[in-house]
Amino acid sequence: MNDLAGTRQVNPRWRTLAVALAVLSAVFLVVGGLAWQRVYGRASTQERVALAHGLALHAAELRDTDSGTARKLGTAAVGIHDDEQTRAGLIDTMVDMYGRALSPLTQETSREVTVSGDGRVALSKEGGEANVWDLKSWIDPEVIEKPDRIPTLKRHGRASVNTTALSFDGRTALTGDGDNTATVWDLTDLAKPVRLATMAAGRTTKYTNGVKKAALSRDGGTAVIVDQDGVMTVWDLADRSHPKRLSRTSSKTVPIRDFALSADGRTAVTVDDHNKVTVWDLTTADHPVKGVDLDLSMEYSRSATRTAMSANGHVVLVGRVGQIEIWNLDDRSHPVRYTTLDVSFDNLYGTYDMSLAPDGKRLLLAGPGGSGALWDLSTPSRPTRLAALNGHMREVESVALRADGDLALMAGSSGVYFWNLTGLDEIVADPKRESCHRYDAKISEAEWARYAGGADWSEYKSEDMDSVSVCLIDWWS
Structure with a gap:
């Protein structure tokens, strides 16, 4: 009888300890999950920046020889990551299209x-x-x-x-x-x-x-x-x-x-x-x-x-x-x-x-x-x-x-x-808005494979399309 009574007295303490351990485990899992999300999110942002800058670079290379492709790659670059580099590249491409020899x-x-x-x-x-x-x-x-x-x-x-x-x-x-x-x-x-x-x-x-x-x-x-x-x-x-x-x-x-x-x-x-x-x-x-x-x-x-x-x-x-x-x-x-x-x-x-x-x-x-x-x-x-x-x-x-x-x-x-x-x-x-106001362009799967450096294009297009709309790219990504 005494042993049974002692057991009954200890059990509440073990239960409290067990609950505390469970709460701590949950906290560690949440914190770890948030940390993983931060690392993953940072990597995702870095990948987007790299992709956008790569597309902007290809656009600059094509500006003299293929202005249409240069413009849509530049527009896509701004849609993926809008920063000073991508905007400047698209502005230069847009302006170049309005020049001509006398x-x-x-x-x-x-x-x-x-x-x-x-x-x-x-x-x-x-x-x-x-x-x-x-x-x-x-x-x-x-x-x-x-x-x-x-x-x-x-x-x-x-x-x-x-x-x-x-x-x-x-x-x-x-x-x-x-x-x-x-x-x-x-x-x-x-x-x-x-x-x-x-x-x-x-x-x-x-x-x-x-x-x-x-x-x-x-x-x-x-x-x-x-x-x-x-x-x-x-x-x-x-x-x-x-x-x-x-x-x-x-x-x-x-x-x-x-x-x-x-x-x-x-x-x-x-x-x-x-x-x-x-x-x-x-x-x-x-x-x-x-x-x-x-x-x-x-x-x-x-x-x-x-x-x-x-x-x-x-x-x-x-x-x-x-x-x-x-x-x-x-x-x-x-x-x-x-x-x-x-x-x-x-x-x-x-x-x-x-x-x-x-x-x-x-x-x-x-x-x-x-x-x-x-x-x-x-x-x-x-x-x-x-x-x-x-x-x-x-x-x-x-x-x-x-x-x-x-x-x-x-x-x-x-x-x-x-x-x-x-x-x-x-x-x-707003170079992207002006580009899309004048043109409606799409990047085909072959073009994406050529210029996007292996990036998964499914993140940047709608499910029912077989191409990437450069003017809607920020809607789907």
Whole structure:
């Protein structure tokens, strides 16, 4: 009886212990299960990222040869894993589909391209002459037969054309020639350009290197010519047939590399071979005032090569090897550097050319490798890369933007290429939505096996389909 009573007294304790052990076991199982789920989930996420980046890489490789496949692989990549890399790849693919050659690409090199502010006219410099292009029909999608270049602006005498400039409305053009003169052209009738006048630049000797840069104010009423010896001349074109020279300023024979003029013709910037970037006040055009030099590093490998200016003259860009410096000229006597933009990762190891939209919000850069890069400078202190422009060239010599930034041109080996960038903001904001709005594409099982690196495609398609819909891929995965 005593033993039985003792057993009855112990059993409740064993039961409590057993319950506690069972609870602990359940806790361990739950914790272990959650840990396994975390590891599995992490591996699954890593696999999705790897798959998305792999598809984006294949899309980039196919961009030149098979744009349709490139687009649907890029769209699938964003649907599987939406990050900066996949989005940038799809944006570049979408933008590339809106580029085309102004004429069949040849081996002819275009050294310079210029476009009027309204986008109606473009000039391209080839073989010592300037070709005139009427861009209206190129922009209009309803015009099937695109015209070739119209006439050429012939060189002055035996000299070759070194550089060109256009007024905003495209009705006045300048050609700067190798004999150190500039010619004024009337392009009112694009098919029949009229030579109106010839203006002398700086020195005219047998040793002169000719005109380096020419620029026109927005209204075409003021012309500025800079020769390669560093002489800047300002002209009044109120009467285009009888230009009046207002001033001639020498920079003490220092060769000029580049030049920019504000739309009102009152502010200019020169870049010389001594790595000096100088701001000029042309408010009194008959007496230009040399202002401050921008405070650049004198490091030889980072010497200044190019410059660009917004229409109001308040934003100035200075191109250097692998870098673009962005300056604020609200106070011309005290320039302030906004930021330095590193462009080395865009393969722009030596900035060949750059074009800034008049409002200063969109920048086009070009360099070695046959491509360009489009940047958003709406907030100058925080530039944002928008897209790459592939010109299908070996190298790009020159770039140009229409005033609104929605038309871009690049010139280089093989000719001139242009992009109609209307709708770029929508593409950048949501490239997958814009891709699916324009196209409905599917990836076949054979294509998936070829490009997806062995990933199980059943996770990315609906059960009743024999293909992957790139626009619905995030619904089923």
